[in-house]
Amino acid sequence: MLPASALQPYGRYVVNQEQNVELISSAVHFGFSFEGEECQIYATIPNPEGHNYLQYELDGVYQKRIKISGNSQEPIRITAPGAGTHTIWIYKATEAHTGPIGIQKIAAKNIKSIKKPTQPLIEFIGNSITCGAAADPSEVPCGTGVYHDQHNAYMAYGPRVARSLGANFILSSVSGIGIYRNWNSNGPTMPQVYEKLDFQDQNSKLWQFATFTPQVVSIALGTNDFSKGDGKKERLPFDSASFVSTYIRFVQVVKTKYPRAQIALLSSPMVNGSNRTLLQNCLTAVKQSTDTSYPADKPVALYFFRPMQARGCSGHPNVEDHAILAAELEPFFKQLLL
The missing domain is CATH 2.60.120.260 (Galactose-binding domain-like)
Structure with a gap:
């Protein structure tokens, strides 16, 4: 026993x-x-x-x-x-x-x-895509059951990348969450819940960041900031200034937790068209500001996904799509772990 x-x-x-x-x-x-x-x-x-x-x-x-x-x-x-x-x-x-x-x-x-073998660690911060949400309808078809019936975190892009590169991983991800606003609400956003043990705003228990020390922290947020929501609740146009300033502050918080970690900002495979270019420009602005503020640190790394027509539930990547995303990301993360 x-x-x-x-x-x-x-x-x-x-x-x-x-x-x-x-x-x-x-x-x-x-x-x-x-x-x-x-x-x-x-x-x-x-x-x-x-x-x-x-x-x-x-x-x-x-x-x-x-x-x-x-x-x-x-x-x-x-x-x-x-x-x-x-x-x-x-x-x-x-x-x-x-x-x-x-x-x-x-x-x-x-x-x-x-015990996990000692290997480099990647922390993947993100939204439903990073969770592997809506990715696996093999047992419960899309549109039936409850939301988490199609979750498959093991098959999400982050764990796949880590396994292929011989790295350890932790996922810090919440469906529907964004940087300055969420899928269909103004909060609580990732910067507001990241330090909470279970990413719940009302919880007084904090996560002990000293438990693990990632070599790379990957942040993939923005999909939900760009979302139009459910079409019923009033939704203001995307505010690039709020997005960039809030994102810069969040990166600063991450750096206080892991001063030696390499920060990587990922775009979104689900944001296409003119919004895709706008998101990439915003992430570039976050990188430039952060690199200027931390000249002694490794420069922030950027990765822009190729556009994807996702095949999972409600427009999310499915298990096979996550394999494509992981294969796309492997060379990028391989360089960061050198």
């Missing part, structure tokens, strides 16, 4: 009063090894009426998502093909706003917690 407190998660998490590990951020993950053909994971969620998703790798090969129902009393059973020693990595498939997934304990023969 392995108590949750012995796990070594990677990403945003907290050990609660019951000594359970609450998995919070998209793709937060932990590993363990065991002997034999089965292990049992005791997991809970706060909402007895709700559900959430984990996903896992077995012996280095991705398997599938696992649905956790709020009223379930049974452990999750994972079977391995045959005896011997096996390695499992468990990932949270959904984002922080979906609610935490609590891990109580894991039962198996000769079970041992695994």
Whole structure:
């Protein structure tokens, strides 16, 4: 039996009063090894009426998502093909706003917690695209179920890039969020929630940034600032001055958390036409201002996505689109990790 407190998660998490590990951020993950053909994971969620998703790798090969129902009393059973020693990595498939997934304990023969190998770390800050939201309708078709039924954080571009480059990753991402305004509201935006443990404005608990030290911090925000919203709520035209000034201040906050990290600003594969050019110009202005303010630091890196006609739910990239985005980004991040 392995108590949750012995796990070594990677990403945003907290050990609660019951000594359970609450998995919070998209793709937060932990590993363990065991002997034999089965292990049992005791997991809970706060909402007895709700559900959430984990996903896992077995012996280095991705398997599938696992649905956790709020009223379930049974452990999750994972079977391995045959005896011997096996390695499992468990990932949270959904984002922080979906609610935490609590891990109580894991039962198996000769079970041992695994620590992530020491590798360069990339933190990916972003919106629903970075979450891998609306990307995987393989079990629940688009337009049915609830929003997080199509989340697949493991297959999002960030984790894919990191795996291909032999890097570690953490995702700091919230669907619908922007720099100075969100998809259909004026806030709370990423600069307002980034320091909160679970990216929720009302939460007094702060994330302990000293837990991980990224070599690169990738920021991909702007899609929602440019959004027209739902067409019902009043929406002012995009304000480039507000966007740039707020973005500059946010980069300064990130630099206070990770003074040595290389900052990378990504555009959006979903912003096209004249807005695409405007977003690129805004990001260039953020870079120029930041580089001037921090002359001793590595210059801010910029990456502008090729336009994409996304094939996932509600205009988002699907799992295959994320593979395309990751392949596009690999050379860029490879250079940053040198």
